[in-house]
Amino acid sequence: MIAFPNAKINIGLRVTGLRPDGFRNLESCFYPVNWCDALEIIPATNLAFTSSGLTIPGKASTNLCLKAYHLLQQDFNLKPVRIHLHKNIPIGAGMGxxxxxAAFTLKLLNNLFNLExxxxxxxxYARQLGSDCAFFIQxxxxxxxxxxxxxxxxxLDLSNYKIVVIYPDLHITTAEAYREVVPQAPxxxxxxxxxxxxxxxxxxxDNDFEKALFLKYPxxxxxxxxxxxSGAIYTSMTGSGSAVFGIFSPDFTQTLLVPHTTYAVWQGAL
Incomplete structure (x- = not known):
């Protein structure tokens, strides 16, 4: 079975307070975009995970796709599978x-094994894997x-608009971003x-992470x-990462050329 896990953008992001569990409370609009990875899961003799495309930091054994498998394995007698992830969405970009x-792994396993x-x-299940994982279920x-x-x-329906997302080859970890922001009531x-x-x-x-991170990363x-x-109606950094997006009018047809060859650029319809 094959799926194409997509990214998301944050339209507005407010960090509103500290939580007793050490996390922060926030409020934001999560909006899906069609910049996608490719994920294949097939039955296998032994459990295996492989990847291609962008290099994924850390050990393969700690990848969220495998964590999703093991999470369901605790409650269901899953047979072994081979998981292959082709990574295309930039890492540390704030695009989820x-x-x-991880969320698409849960959905594919649910369908593959008819778990209902x-x-x-x-x-x-997705909430146990990460704070924004659950968004990608629906x-x-x-x-x-x-x-x-x-x-x-x-x-909120932006389906008539165009979007351009630029990732400047800059990996900002969630921990780094949250160290730089002071929670406050909006x-x-x-x-x-x-x-x-x-x-x-x-x-x-606005995005509360911009104030400090813009000073740190010009x-x-x-x-x-x-x-x-270039004509964007609205632009913002997304999430706590380094991707910056612009929303353009429906008749925008220009292909933007960014002068840095290491930058990743994606544009399409919302």
Whole structure:
């Protein structure tokens, strides 16, 4: 069985407070985008995990896809499988690529072995693998709160718009990003701002990680300005990583050329 785990962007991200469990509370819109990995799971004699494409840091035995398999193995008598992941979504970009791979592994195993796990139960399994893993089970726009693993419905349809995402070959870990941000109560209501027309989002729908990380990594504000100069209606850093995206009008047809050959660029429809 084959699936194509997709990335997500954060449209607005507020870090609102500390939690007793050591995590931070946040609020953000999670929105799926079609920058994808490729994931294949087939029955096998012995459990195995292989990967291709972008180099994945760490040992293969600690990959989230294998962790997803072992998580279900605790409750179901799963037969061995061979998992192959072709990694295409940049790592440390704030786009949830690893979380998506884990969530899609759960969904593929559920289908492959006819486990009949419900969507809410799949989300609960996914929450054990990472804070934003559960989003990729239903994979639709939501307003995320708490650790980013509790979702509220959000009416936001950007399907007529185009998007350009630039990853500047800069891996920012979640731990590094959170060290740089100070939780604070938001001054305005992000959910209400997201219901306003897209052109009003500039300078209002913001990402709390930008303030410190833009000072530390000047390439990030440079990319944001480049996207605005190229005609973007709204741009932002996504998540706690280093990818910067721009949302463009439906009639945008230009192919953006970034002068640095090590940068990864993806553009398409939202």
């Amino acid at each position: 690529g690893g979380s998506s791979d 796990i419900s969507v809410p139960d799949l989300e609960n 994979n639709k726009p939501v307003f995320a709160i708490e650790k980013g693993d509790v979702f509220e419905p959000l009416k 001054a305005d209501n992000l959910r209400e701002l997201l219901q306003q027309p897209l052109p009003t989002w500039k300078n209002r729908v 390439v990030l504000p440079e990319l944001k300005e480049y996207l605005y100069q």
